[in-house]
Amino acid sequence: MKNIYIIGTGLIGGSLALDLKKLLPESVISGIDKSEAHLVEALELGVIDKKATYTDLHDADLVVLAIPVDVAVVELPKVLDAISDFSIVVDVGSTKQAICNVVADHPKRRNFLAMHPIAGTEFSGPKAAVLDLFQHKTNIICEVEKTAFKLQEQVINVFNKIGMRMRYMHPESHDKHIAYVSHLSHISAFMLGKTVIEKEKNERDIFDMAGSGFESTVRLAKSSPAMWTPIFEQNKTNVIDSLNDYIKNLTQFKELIEADDFESVFNEMKDTNYIKQILNGLQ
Amino acid sequence: MKNIYIIGTGLIGGSLALDLKKLLPESVISGIDKSEAHLVEALELGVIDKKATYTDLHDADLVVLAIPVDVAVVELPKVLDAISDFSIVVDVGSTKQAICNVVADHPKRRNFLAMHPIAGTEFSGPKAAVLDLFQHKTNIICEVEKTAFKLQEQVINVFNKIGMRMRYMHPESHDKHIAYVSHLSHISAFMLGKTVIEKEKNERDIFDMAGSGFESTVRLAKSSPAMWTPIFEQNKTNVIDSLNDYIKNLTQFKELIEADDFESVFNEMKDTNYIKQILNGLQ
Numbered sequence: 001m002k003n004i005y006i007i008g009t010g011l012i013g014g015s016l017a018l019d020l021k022k023l024l025p026e027s028v029i030s031g032i033d034k035s036e037a038h039l040v041e042a043l044e045l046g047v048i049d050k051k052a053t054y055t056d057l058h059d060a061d062l063v064v065l066a067i068p069v070d071v072a073v074v075e076l077p078k079v080l081d082a083i084s085d086f087s088i089v090v091d092v093g094s095t096k097q098a099i100c101n102v103v104a105d106h107p108k109r110r111n112f113l114a115m116h117p118i119a120g121t122e123f124s125g126p127k128a129a130v131l132d133l134f135q136h137k138t139n140i141i142c143e144v145e146k147t148a149f150k151l152q153e154q155v156i157n158v159f160n161k162i163g164m165r166m167r168y169m170h171p172e173s174h175d176k177h178i179a180y181v182s183h184l185s186h187i188s189a190f191m192l193g194k195t196v197i198e199k200e201k202n203e204r205d206i207f208d209m210a211g212s213g214f215e216s217t218v219r220l221a222k223s224s225p226a227m228w229t230p231i232f233e234q235n236k237t238n239v240i241d242s243l244n245d246y247i248k249n250l251t252q253f254k255e256l257i258e259a260d261d262f263e264s265v266f267n268e269m270k271d272t273n274y275i276k277q278i279l280n281g282l283q
Numbered sequence: 284m285k286n287i288y289i290i291g292t293g294l295i296g297g298s299l300a301l302d303l304k305k306l307l308p309e310s311v312i313s314g315i316d317k318s319e320a321h322l323v324e325a326l327e328l329g330v331i332d333k334k335a336t337y338t339d340l341h342d343a344d345l346v347v348l349a350i351p352v353d354v355a356v357v358e359l360p361k362v363l364d365a366i367s368d369f370s371i372v373v374d375v376g377s378t379k380q381a382i383c384n385v386v387a388d389h390p391k392r393r394n395f396l397a398m399h400p401i402a403g404t405e406f407s408g409p410k411a412a413v414l415d416l417f418q419h420k421t422n423i424i425c426e427v428e429k430t431a432f433k434l435q436e437q438v439i440n441v442f443n444k445i446g447m448r449m450r451y452m453h454p455e456s457h458d459k460h461i462a463y464v465s466h467l468s469h470i471s472a473f474m475l476g477k478t479v480i481e482k483e484k485n486e487r488d489i490f491d492m493a494g495s496g497f498e499s500t501v502r503l504a505k506s507s508p509a510m511w512t513p514i515f516e517q518n519k520t521n522v523i524d525s526l527n528d529y530i531k532n533l534t535q536f537k538e539l540i541e542a543d544d545f546e547s548v549f550n551e552m553k554d555t556n557y558i559k560q561i562l563n564g565l566q
Contacts, residue, residue: 118494138491167491174492180482181493185475185500191532192471193558194551199463199528207561208421208450209457210464211401215562216499217468222559225552233545243537245482247530249474254526262516268477269508275476276505278490279498 001061001158005052007032007079009042011120012092013066014129017047019162020062022131030056042126057082062155065091070230073102080108088151090115094178095234096142096171110148113155116140116174117164118182122222135163140178142171179238184246186220186228187239193221284344284441288335290315290362292325294403295375296349297412300330302445303345305414313339325409340365345438348374353513356385363391371434373398377461378517379425379454393431396438399423399457400447401465405505418446423461425454462521467529469503469511470522476504 004020006013009031017029031048033039042048057063060083065072072093079089080103090113091099100114119137121128139159144152156166169177196218200206232239256264287303289296292314300312314331316322325331340346343366348355355376362372363386373396374382383397402420404411422442427435439449452460479501483489515522539547 118492120494120496122496137494140492165491177483177489177492180479181489181497184478185497187533187536188471188475189500190552190555191529191536192468193555194532195467195525195529196463197555197557197561198532199525200460206460206464208448209401209423209460210561211403211420213403213405213503214464214468216502217472218558218562219499220496221552221555222562223552225549225556228552229545229549232540232548233543236540236543240537240540242478242482243533243540246474246478247533247537249477249481250470250526250530250533253470253474254523254530257515257519257523257526260516260519262512265515266508266512269473269504269506269511272473272476272480272504273508274480275501278480278493279501279505 001154002027003030003059003061004028005030005032005057005060005063006048007063007065007075008067009033009038009048009126009129010066011124011128012117012133013064014042014045014047014126015119015131015133016064016066016092016117016162017042018129018131019134020158021049023158023161038126042129045126045129047126047129054078054082057087058084060084060087062158063087063089065089065093068227068230069093069095069098069234073098073234076103076112077106080106080112083108083111085111087111088113088147088155090155092117094182094231096140096169096174098234100143100171109146111151113144113147113152114142114171115159116142116178117159122219124224124227132163134159137164139164139166140174141166141168142174144168175235176238179235179242183231183235183239184242186223187232187243188246189218189220190223193218284437285310286313286342286344287311288313288315288340288343288346289331290346290348290358291350292316292321292331292409292412293349294407294411295400295416296347297325297328297330297409298402298414298416299347299349299375299400299445300325301412301414302417303441304332306441306444321409325412328409328412330409330412337361337365340370341367343367343370345441346370346372348372348376351510351513352376352378352381352517356381356517359386359395360389363389363394366391366394368394370394371396371430371438373438375400377465377514379423379452379457381517383426383454392429394434396427396430396435397425397454398442399425399461400442405502407507407510415446417442420447422447422449423457424449424451425457427451458518459521462518462525466514466518466522467525469506470515470526471529472501472503473506476501 030052117139313335400422
């Protein structure tokens with residue numbers, strides 16, 4: 001894989017660029033970004049080797065589409081139009097149903113592999129790019145059977161070598177489960193942040209009282225709204241389901257406190273301590 | 284301060300014992316705990332120098348009460364009964380109104396200083412004790428004017444030296460604000476854990492999909508129910524207020540998604556990004 005194109009040189013695209021360059025030092029990593037400022041920054045930081053445009057894509061071996069999911073569904077067909085028969089294009093979006101749908105009948109469908117490398121931080125832009133972000137992380141692959149065998153083999157081999165474990169899943173299942181284990185966490189953090197800011201806006205001193213517990217629970221509320229808004233839009237039904245379940249559980253917990261049923265309050269928390277074992281399984 | 288007694292040799296009591304021993308190597312740290320197993324463990328780990336009982340407290344220079352808040356309100360009067368006029372007793376509980384009320388008319392009220400050193404981890408027991416847990420953290424002091432001047436000066440000096448900054452607050456204000464910046468974070472994490480476990484209980488594989496975002500948001504759901512249940516009970520009114528505000532915000536966010544008002548969804552998150560500046564202020 002000599003000619004690698006990264007479309008979207010932010011946190012995920014930039015971090016992948018760094019890992020790919022380390023793995024394949026002979027490759028040329030070209031960046032494409034609608035933000036000229038990001039491209040210049042990515043160049044200066046050594047995240048990419050050079051700037052490019054869609055007209056260069058004809059010589060691409062690998063194209064990584066790492067842009068917000070609402071833009072990805074518009075751009076992916078254009079990217080597939082611009083590549084040769086020997087290129088493989090992957091996307092890295094947090095929703096998988098919409099992107100699979102949009103290219104279902106594209107003549108170059110077999111040159112595309114839908115994936116969701118589950119890694120990230122709450123930061124964004126080329127400055128957020130870090131080496132080894134994907135080490136020991138999970139990469140969800142969707143509709144693997146729709147991608148040309150040789151091309152999927154090549155690219156999965158590359159993602160294996162940057163440290164990821166592959167998991168194969170139907171796009172509909174991906175979107176349902178990721179609503180619970182990822183999208184809901186983000187909304188719970190954003191709304192926790194909002195609730196506390198609203199309450200304490202006139203008393204900045206109060207944040208002196210916030211310990212590391214508040215900090216870790218609210219961390220995701222620093223995330224990029226431009227990235228997350230279209231994710232919630234594309235995964236609307238599942239996100240609403242997860243929010244309904246979450247609000248129901250919070251309301252029930254509140255009602256137990258109101259009813260002075262602290263034995264049940266204890267048991268609710270005791271049962272949820274089981275999350276320890278689950279999180280240990282994640283290590 | 285030669286004779287130091289730690290009542291409750293768990294995460295907070297044990298960590299304080301380690302810091303106090305480091306600061307005052309000549310002191311003798313005695314542990315009192317209703318769990319003989321914890322006492323033995325604390326001794327073996329070197330968290331305390333020896334075991335003791337309330338009858339030994341007459342020679343105490345400093346007593347630290349680090350037990351669940353429902354037990355603390357029962358034990359504090361007994362501890363004050365057992366000490367001399369030259370002892371200072373501090374508690375470290377996460378609620379302050381109830382403990383201040385219970386000793387308001389105690390003849391040794393001036394030998395007590397109510398505090399809340401805001402530090403901790405999601406672990407518990409003597410094994411969870413770590414050195415320097417309180418470094419650069421906030422210690423909320425309540426009703427400082429009710430404590431004998433010399434005694435408060437001595438003990439605040441010690442807490443300064445283990446790295447804490449003091450903040451003075453009315454117990455009612457403490458309990459109101461801490462509901463938002465701490466207690467609500469714990470409930471939001473517990474209910475997030477519960478929601479995801481309920482949804483995915485038959486599909487353990489799904490937790491492969493959980494990234495570091497889920498892990499940090501749900502971290503507090505590993506906390507001890509025995510410690511947190513009485514905190515929610517003692518701070519019932521404020522905790523319910525904070526939960527009402529949180530549920531209202533989550534419901535409103537869900538309604539924006541349902542109404543396809545993604546401009547407002549974006550703005551809600553954009554406004555909450557302000558938490559970045561607040562968290563930076565915490566460093």
